């Protein structure tokens with residue numbers, strides 16, 4: 001080959017390549033003409049989807065106990081013609097629908113609720129009560145919007161099956177258990193999600209966002225959510241009579257010191273330009289006013305973006321707990337890092353996220369798609385990406401714009417996710433969720 005022909009071909013190749021990247025980041029050209037059809041199917045099914053949402057909201061199940069919820073999701077997919085496998089990694093549901101050649105797209109909804117007594121006052125509020133491991137009476141509530149994720153997921157499955165002649169490829173719809181405990185995605189992967197079923201080329205999910213108005217979705221390219229660790233500290237002392245503290249080693253005082261000292265891990269030991277959180281979310285010790293107990297149990301959530309920061313925090317927690325015990329002549333405390341509940345930081349694939357955002361802008365409007373910085377929240381959806389599949393999770397606004405505006409102007413703050421008063425405004429949230437997820441999938445599979 002002569003040199004100038006070689007240069008010409010190289011040049012042509014790089015132009016095509018650049019063109020290819022740009023094209024990949026754009027929305028599918030057919031999307032605008034498909035959206036009225038999506039709307040038609042959504043309108044037809046809306047009342048039923050709302051009922052399904054309210055049913056799921058009123059009947060929440062805790063992590064690893066999603067028996068009825070998963071059965072309902074499996075039934076929904078079967079009715080639509082998916083080949084459904086249940087009990088994948090616990091109560092996981094996998095539905096596969098093959099529809100000609102093309103990429104495989106996975107759509108994930110998480111199914112578990114939280115140990116929270118609901119105080120929304122909604123007519124469809126959860127009244128479910130269960131006993132926890134210690135026999136205490138606790139409420140169960142979908143306080144993280146997973147019920148909304150499931151309703152949007154079923155709605156999207158209905159839209160896509162009715163519009164089957166407009167796209168080509170394979171759908172893998174999964175209902176994932178135990179997201180709140182960080183173990184569900186791992187369990188499904190270990191039970192062969194990517195080997196027993198078609199391995200996805202792309203994986204999509206949405207998550208409710210109480211700080212974003214309904215009708216709006218938020219996207220984050222790249223690093224989006226934090227490393228999350230759960231740590232227990234069992235502070236040990238020597239109990240006795242409350243009137244004679246000198247004859248005891250008081251674990252409550254030691255625990256109080258530990259709570260305050262732990263804060264220095266973030267404020268004094270972490271580079272101010274790095275992100276870290278150490279929260280003591282639960283502390284229990286003692287039974288009565290005048291008894292010094294033998295031990296105090298603490299439960300922590302520990303968050304970071306960088307692996308090095310994560311390791312420093314985990315080592316620091318142990319060091320501080322041991323030092324406080326030693327200073328008080330107490331036995332060595334137990335520090336337990338729950339490796340099985342670790343959730344790795346979530347990184348949205350940049351190209352898939354840009355392409356999805358382009359599609360969402362096209363169908364929802366420029367103003368209804370916003371970019372948001374990363375958050376210290378965690379999501380084990382990250383694991384589907386770490387296992388080698390480009391992932392994109394976008395956030396679905398759930399709050400009334402008026403209420404957000406009032407809060408921004410000094411009014412009553414809006415409840416955060418996991419709060420006992422959090423709830424999505426159903427109709428606009430559900431409709432936007434189904435439109436957005438249907439558009440995101442069609443963007444990858446449309447003919």
Ligand SMILES: [Zn+2]
Nearest residue numbers: 144180417418
């Ligand atoms: Zn949650």
Ligand SMILES: [Zn+2]
Nearest residue numbers: 144146179207
């Ligand atoms: Zn969640």
